[in-house]
Structures are given as C-alpha cells and as structure tokens.
Amino acid sequence: MLCSAPLRAQNADPQLGAVARLDGEITLESERRDLLVGIPLSQPVPWRTRLLADPPRAVVDFRTLDWGDLDPATIPLDGQATALRTGNAGSGWSRLVIELDQPMGFTRAGLTSDAETGAARLALRLSPIDEADFARQAAALAATDNGIPDSALRGGGGxxxxxxxxxxxxxxxxxxxxxxxxxxxxxxxxxxxxxxxxxxxxxxxxxxxxxxxxxxxxxxxxxxxxxxxxxxxxxxxxxxxxxxxxxxxxxxxxxxxxxxxxxxxxxxxxxxxxxxxxxxxxxxxxxxxxxxxxxxxxxxxxxxxxxxxxxxxxxxxxxxxxxxxxxxxxxxxxxxxxxxxxxxxxxxxxxxxxxxxxxxxxxxxxxxxxxxxxxxxxxxxxxxxxxxxxxxxxxxxxx
Missing domain, CATH: 3.40.630.40 (Zn-dependent exopeptidases)
Structure with missing residues (x-):
C-alpha cells in the first residue's frame, strides 16, 4: 500500500537559506517486511544516513533543504513506521526522523536525478534486522556526528x-x-x-x-x-x-x-x-x-x-x-x-x-x-x- 501526503507550500525558510526544497510528496510504501521511503527534491543535495536506538529510528539529513510548510503529522504512516518528524539539524542541515516499531537497517539508499528537469529523488529501503545487528550498526553510526567520525571533528582556527x-x-x-x-x-x-x-x-x-x-x-x-x-x-x-x-x-x-x-x-x-x-x-x-x-x-x-x-x-x-x-x-x-x-x-x-x-x-x-x-x-x-x-x-x- 502506497501512502503519501501533499506538500502544501514551498516557501523558503530564511533560517536555512536553502538552495533545494521538498518538491512533491514524501511517500511510505510497505513491501512485504520492508519499508520503502521516497523523498522528492527540487535538485540534488548532499545527504547522509544513520540509525539511532531507544526507540529504533532511521535518520536522514540533507544539506540546505527547505521543508516548506510540510506538516509530518499529515503523512499517513505505513508498515513499520510509527512516527515521522522533520526539523533543522543545525549548521545548514535539515533532518528527517522515521520512528520504527522494530529494529531495521538501510538496505538501499540512493539519490537519482532527472537530467532534463534537474529534479532529484532519494529512495530508501529499510529492512528488519535483529537486535544485535541493529546495535552494531547503530553503535557504528553513533560514533559519528551524522556520519562524520568523532576523530574527524576537530576544533576550528588556524x-x-x-x-x-x-x-x-x-x-x-x-x-x-x-x-x-x-x-x-x-x-x-x-x-x-x-x-x-x-x-x-x-x-x-x-x-x-x-x-x-x-x-x-x-x-x-x-x-x-x-x-x-x-x-x-x-x-x-x-x-x-x-x-x-x-x-x-x-x-x-x-x-x-x-x-x-x-x-x-x-x-x-x-x-x-x-x-x-x-x-x-x-x-x-x-x-x-x-x-x-x-x-x-x-x-x-x-x-x-x-x-x-x-x-x-x-x-x-x-x-x-x-x-x-x-x-x-x-x-x-x-x-x-x-x-x-x-x-x-x-x-x-x-x-x-x-x-x-x-x-x-x-x-x-x-x-x-x-x-x-x-x-x-x-x-x-x-x-x-x-x-x-x-x-x-x-x-x-x-x-
């Protein structure tokens, strides 16, 4: 079953200064035991993924993406998704959080773009994994700041x-x-x-x-x-x-x-x-x-x-x-x-x-x-x- 919610407006958030925006419907589709997520964008934008535990969550961050007036509460939930949230992750990053009813891991994550229109779409597939595998993956990503290893985060200055x-x-x-x-x-x-x-x-x-x-x-x-x-x-x-x-x-x-x-x-x-x-x-x-x-x-x-x-x-x-x-x-x-x-x-x-x-x-x-x-x-x-x-x-x- 395919579930989606329309984007009601596309006004830019001045705090984000976004160069890309959500450009259509976020879709959730249950396919057997998997959860498929589709996110349409006005153009390609840098992105990153991670998993968080307690409760299990799949997180996707986008660089300078404007969510417009999207209300995540209006998006019908499907499959293993129990809640959906969007927000500003700081430093110019926008965040999508998908709460899950069981441990799941990313088994597909890819961005495609249309050469003619410039529009892009991020496609994600989440599949059930056991607690031990989820803990290992979540721990590996928890050692990063949104995909960046702690060892890579160094102070500014000369x-x-x-x-x-x-x-x-x-x-x-x-x-x-x-x-x-x-x-x-x-x-x-x-x-x-x-x-x-x-x-x-x-x-x-x-x-x-x-x-x-x-x-x-x-x-x-x-x-x-x-x-x-x-x-x-x-x-x-x-x-x-x-x-x-x-x-x-x-x-x-x-x-x-x-x-x-x-x-x-x-x-x-x-x-x-x-x-x-x-x-x-x-x-x-x-x-x-x-x-x-x-x-x-x-x-x-x-x-x-x-x-x-x-x-x-x-x-x-x-x-x-x-x-x-x-x-x-x-x-x-x-x-x-x-x-x-x-x-x-x-x-x-x-x-x-x-x-x-x-x-x-x-x-x-x-x-x-x-x-x-x-x-x-x-x-x-x-x-x-x-x-x-x-x-x-x-x-x-x-x-």
Missing amino acids: RAPLGMRPTLVVLDPGHGGVDPGAVHEGTQEANVTLTFARELAEALERTGRYEVVLTRDSDVFVSLEARITVAHAAQADVFLSLHADALADGEAVGATVYTLAEGAADAAATALAERHDRDDLMGGGVDLTGTDDTVAGVLMDMARVQTRPATDRLARALVGGIRDADLHMHRHPWQQAAFSVLKSPSVPSVLVELGFLSSDADRARLGDRRWRTQMERALIAALDTWVAGEVALQDLRLR
Whole structure:
C-alpha cells in the first residue's frame, strides 16, 4: 500500500537559506517486511544516513533543504513506521526522523536525478534486522556526528603549516554494508579495501608523521557525500579512496592511480566510475548557501583549480612510490575518471585501485599479507615524498 501526503507550500525558510526544497510528496510504501521511503527534491543535495536506538529510528539529513510548510503529522504512516518528524539539524542541515516499531537497517539508499528537469529523488529501503545487528550498526553510526567520525571533528582556527605537525590523511575504504562492491571468486571488494585501509592506517600512524581518519572502520554503508564530508570535517591534507575492482573482460592487471576528470579517459575508466558512483553529489568545502546550481558549480570548479596541482603532484608521487617498490602497475598507471568521491573541491583527492579482483594474479596479491605490507610501505614512501615537496613549495611562497 502506497501512502503519501501533499506538500502544501514551498516557501523558503530564511533560517536555512536553502538552495533545494521538498518538491512533491514524501511517500511510505510497505513491501512485504520492508519499508520503502521516497523523498522528492527540487535538485540534488548532499545527504547522509544513520540509525539511532531507544526507540529504533532511521535518520536522514540533507544539506540546505527547505521543508516548506510540510506538516509530518499529515503523512499517513505505513508498515513499520510509527512516527515521522522533520526539523533543522543545525549548521545548514535539515533532518528527517522515521520512528520504527522494530529494529531495521538501510538496505538501499540512493539519490537519482532527472537530467532534463534537474529534479532529484532519494529512495530508501529499510529492512528488519535483529537486535544485535541493529546495535552494531547503530553503535557504528553513533560514533559519528551524522556520519562524520568523532576523530574527524576537530576544533576550528588556524593550524600549524604542513611539515610542522602530523599530516592528516583520510583513508576511504570503498563500498561497504549493503554495497559489497566488486565480487569475484567469492572475494568482496568491500572486505579487501577495509582490511587494507586498517593495515595502512596502523602503519601510517606508527611512523609518528601521520594522523589517520577512516571514512568507515566496519562493514557499513557510507554515502559518497558523507565520505567527502569526513575529509572536510577532518581538515584533511590528503584523501585516498581505496578500491579493488573487477572488469568483465578480466584483462586489467596492476595498481592504478586515478584523479578527477569530468570525462573519463577511456571506456574502462568510464565503467569503473559508473560502478563506484551511486549518484553524482556536490562536494563540500565551499559555502554554497544562497547560490543556484550554475554559480555553485563555478565556485567548486574554481576551488578544484586551486587544488588540482597538489592533486597531480600527489598522483605522480604515488605512481613513483609504487614503481620504486617494484610492484606491478597497470600499463596506464595514472588515469582520470569522473569519480564522484574525488569531487572534494579543497582536499587533494586520489583514488587508488590496488589491483583487480578479476585478475587471478592481483587477487592472489591482495590476499597476501606480505604483498600488502610492501604496498603499504610504498604508499607511505610516496606520501613522504609528496609532503616534502609541498613543504618545499610552501617555504618558497613564504620567501
């Protein structure tokens, strides 16, 4: 049974200064034991999800979204939903809270947009899970502030320049939770990237030269926008997204470094970008309040222009570090693709395909702890090279 309530008005809330608004009916649909939620928007907007306990609740936050005069009490409830609330979550975020009559977890969460009208729709599926699974997921998300790890929430104000403090690296293990990523011969990309990220984080911190924040530290779903938000909340110096994909032709072999391009370099890069991206979300780091889509895009492009040279130097250092360690690389080791997770305007961001699960040789390497240690050391050496270069450039600018 499909339940919905009309949006009675679309007047902007001056406290939000929203650039997007609710643009139709919020729908609740019971499908067997699952609850489907549809939220129509006037345009794509950054969003994030979490679970809260006592009572069980599903929470969705939207960046600068105006609810208008919507009265949640007028929305007929269906399935496991017992109450619905909306409000201002602070710092420009709008919140939707769905109270549930039993523990449920997100098994689908994706934003789609219409290329012609610019309108967007967030589709959520909540499925029953047992108390233990709910507690684990809720605990993982409770350790975050709306999807941002506590370790990423740092005080404002100026920081010592690079080289006079530990370099802060955000490691982003690709996929997770309801999204296993590539799966080949029983091996899931989400598990491979999480294992490698944990090991790399430990190795980086042991040097004393780096602080590390993980976008996820367990098998949970994290939206693309939330991954970018972590980097900005942490005031990251570097963002490394880690993947290990599989291609249908099975011919790709070796590590590959990707940087952002509006158009992919080749068909394979296009396929990988489409696989990794659930939706094409705006990045953070630039104040877009009160701007329309065109102006927001220009502002973010300008910020990326400033960051691009540092990103290119980072990619060059990573390729050099992996090659110096005599580790196998793809025949085109540095490529560009339109990965949404790299669209952070103000943080040098690189995606590293550690290897391809579709390659027997790469899959064996990824499962070999000794090989992973070699790759971790290569990446650390590359980061050392990059930091030294950035510090030297920084010193030149100050002269």
